[in-house]
Amino acid sequence: MAGILLEGYYWQELFLSFSFTMGIAVIYLTVRNPDLFLDHKTELMTREAFRMIMRQLLEKNDFEGFGFVIRDYDECRMAYGGAFVDGFLGYFGKYLRQEFSKQYLFYMGGGRFFIISTLPMDLEAEVSKVHERFRKPWGRDGKIAYFDINCCILDDTLVFSSVDELKQCIGIAFETADSPKHEDVIIDKGCQERVKRQFHVRGLLEESLAGNSLEVFLQPLVEASSGRVEGAEALVRMKDKDGSIVGPAEFIDMASATGAVSILGEQVFAKVCEFIRDGGLEACGMKWVHVNVGQCSVCAVVWQNP
Template identity: 30%
Template sequence: MWDYSFAIPSILILAILLINYFMLQRLPIRVNKNFVSLLLIETVVITSDIFSSWACENYQDLPKFVVVSSNMFYFIFFILRAYAFFVFTCSILELDPTENQFRTFLCRLPMIITEVVTLSSPFTKAVFFIGSTGYQRGSLYNIIVLNFAIYLFFSIHATVTFKSRLKAKRDFFGILFYLLILIVGLIFRIMFPRYLLMDTFCVMTIISINLLFMNPEYFIERRTRLFNSEGLRIILQDTTRQKYNTIFAFVIRHYQEAVEIYGAKQMDVGIRLIGSYLRRILPKEKLFYYRSGRFVIMTKSSVDVSSVIKKIEERFKSPWLSDNVELYLEARFVEVSPDYEMYDSDIVINTLVNALNKANNSTDKSHILVGRDMFDAIQNNTAIKRALEKAIENNKIEVFLQPIMDAQTNTLVGAESLCRIRDDKGEIISPNKFIPIAESNGRINQLGEQVFEKTCKFISENDMSALGLEWINVNLSAAQFMKKDLASDFSNLIEKYNLRPSDIHLEITEAVIVDDDITNNQIQSLRQKGFLFSLDDYGTGYSNISRLKHSPFSNVKIDMSLVWDYCDNPNLLLPMLIKAFKKTGYSLTAEGIETKEIEETMKSIGFDYLQGMYYSPPIPMDEFIKKYTKSS
C-alpha cells in the first residue's frame, strides 16, 4: 500500500501556484518559461504518481497494459523532472544552452540514457515489471535515483562555477537552499519508498523558488504597472523573446520642467494615466516605463508601428485628465532598427536613452531612428570607459613624451607628459575620446595622479642632463586643480623620488583660472612647495594679460590655432602679444610646429620654445630615451 496523504495536498498547492502564475503579469523570458514548465511537469508527476500507485494496488482488477503504461508514464516524467530542475537552475544563472550545443547534449545524456532504460522495462524488466504479485522493482531501478542525483550534482557544480553571474549573494544561497530541499527529498524517497514524500519535497522546492526568484513585482513599475528598467534589461538579454523584435519609445518632453510646473503628485497621476492608455491600446505587447518620463514598447513584427505612433501622438494633443488633474504634455518618439539584436542589452538601453535625451532636447518633431551607427558609437564609448577603468585600476596608464625645443639652439630642452591608454587589442585610444569621459565620471584625478607619479619615476631613473632635459611639463585638469590636498600630494611624490619641484612644470589651461581666488590659493600653495607653472593653450579661452599678471606663471604656451592663423595671414597681433608677454616676464612656447616654415616664422617673431609634430609626435618613454640619448 502507498500513502497518498502527502501527495494530494501537494497537487492542490501546485494548482494554486499555477493559477497565481498566470494571473500576474510576467516577462516572456527563459527563466519564467522554465518555471512554468517545471510547474506543469511536477503536476504531471504527482498526478501520474497517484494514479500509477492506485493502479499497482489494483493490478488484479485492471488490464496489465493500464498498470504498465501508467507506471511508464510516471517514470518518464519523474526522470524529466530532475532535468527540469537543472535547466531552471541554469536559467537563474543566465546560462544559454545554445552557446555550446555539445555541452548541452552532454548534460542531457544522463536523462536520455535513463529514459531509454526505463522505456525498455516492458521487455527487459530493467526498472520495473508487473509480476504475479503485482508491481516489482527491476534490477536497474536505482538508475532513476542516480539520474536525479546526477542532476543535483550538475546544478550544484553550475551554481558554484557560475556564481559570479548572479546579481546578489542571496541568489547564490537561495539556489543552494532549494537544492538542499531536493537532496533531503531524495534521501527520504530512498529510505521511505512507500510514502509519496518526494513529491512533497519537490513542491516545497517550487514554493521556495517562487518566493526567492519568481516575484514579478521585482520587474513592475509601481505607478504605471508597466515593466520597469530592470525588466527591459532582462528581456533584452533573453534570447527566447524572438516574437517581440520591434522597439519604439517616447519621452515626455521636458519632463523635469513638467514636474516643477504640475508637481510630483500630479505627474505621478499623469504617468499612471499614460501607462493605462498604453495597456488599453497595446494589450498584447510588452510595455516598459524607464524613469523620467520615458516609455519603451516592444511589439511583434506584425504590429504597424507607424500607425501606433500616430495614435499616441494624437492622444497627446489632448490633456490627460483625472480627478483634480489636467496635464498638457508633449511627446517625442524614437524608433529602433532591427539591428539592435546584434548588440548587448546594456548597449541597446544606453543607446535608447541617449536617443530619447536627444529627442527631448530637439525642437524638431520628427522621429529619431536609432540605427547601427548610433549603436556602434555607444558601444565604442562603452569600450573606452571599460579600457579607462581597467587602465586606472591596474595602474596601466601610459605616459608618452613630446619634446619641447629651444628656439635659439634648436636642441631639446624640455618635454610634455601626455597620458595614453590602450584598448583590448593593444591599440592606442585617442585622448580626445577618453579625457572627456574621465572628466565626466570623476576618474580624471586618478588619471592625473598616475601621470604625475610616472613622470617623477622617469626623471628619477634617467639622466636628465644626458637627454638634454631641464624640465618636464605635466598637465593639470580643472577637477584635479580643485583638490585641497593637491600641493601636499605632489610634494610627497617629489620627496619619494628625491626630485626638485622645479624638475616638473605644471600646465593648466585658461578654463582652470576662472575662479581667481581658488586658482591663486592653489597656485600659491604649489609655488610654496617649489613648483613652476605654465599656462597651456593660450588663445582658446578668455584670459588677458592683465588677468595673467595676478597669476604667477613662468611660461605661456600659445595655442596652435593662433600659430597657424598667423602663418596663413601674418599681422601685428601675435608679435605684439609676444612682446607684451615678454615685458611682463613670461617665456613663450609656440604649439603646433608642423613644418620647417612654421618653425622659422615662430623663431623670427621671438618665441623661446617650440613644440609640435615637426620635431616628434608624443612617443613612449623608452623610445624617447633611445631617440634623444643617441642624438645627445
C-alpha cells in the first residue's frame, strides 16, 4: 500500500517495484525461511514445521505415524563428543528420506525423530524395519558406531483437540521410551488422559497464581526429647474446581518448568508472614515456621517468635 501511494505521487520513481521486492523478502524471511522449518543437521523438518503441518492435518484427523528416540542420546554426546554423535544425524536423515519418501519427516531435537503419514501404513512392519536398520552399525568417515533406539507408535484411533496436546503426548512417549529398561511405547488413550490432566492442572495453577488462591498447610515438627510441637513446615496445596486437593507432585515441577515457581514461593511466604502477624504462632504454641523458597529445599527461612 505504501508503494502504491508513493507511486501515485511520484510516478517517475520506482517505489512500487521496490515495495514489492521488500515485501517478498520479508515474506520469505518470516514465513518461508528454511532455517525455521528445516534442520540443518538431518535435513528433516523441525518442530516448528511439525506444528504448522499438524495444525492442518488435525482438521481432518486422517493420519498415523510413529517415532523413535536414540537411547541415552545426551550421555552419548558427553561420552563420545557432540560433534562425533551429531555427525551421524545426517545419515539418519538420509536413511529416513529414502525409506519414507512419501511421509512427513521431522527431527524433534535431542535424538528424537517422528514420521507422519496421510497414507495407510503398516506401522508394525515399519517399526520393525527401523529397528532392524539400527541393529546394524553406522559408518562415517571410517568410523563405526552403534545406536540403540526405542519407538513410539501413535494409536490412530485417538482424536486430538490441538497440536499442543499431540506434541505433549509424543513428548511423554519419548521420555518413557528413553527411560531405563523400557521397550517401545504406544501413544494410547492413557497417555492422552495424562496430557489432558496436565493441561487442566496448568490452567488451575495459572488461575491460582493470578488469584493468589494457593493454600498453605502447616506440618507440625516435634521435638523428639520433649514430644512438644516446636514449629512447623509450610506446605503449599492447590484446590481443584470441585474442592478436591491437587498435590504438589502435580504442579510444583510444572511451576518450575514455566518459571512461575518464584511467584509461587513469594505467595506462600506472604501467607506465612500473615499467619505470624495475626498471632498464629502463639495460638498453636509454636516458635517458628520453615518456608521453602524457590526450587531449593535447603533454602529455608526461619521465623523466630520474639
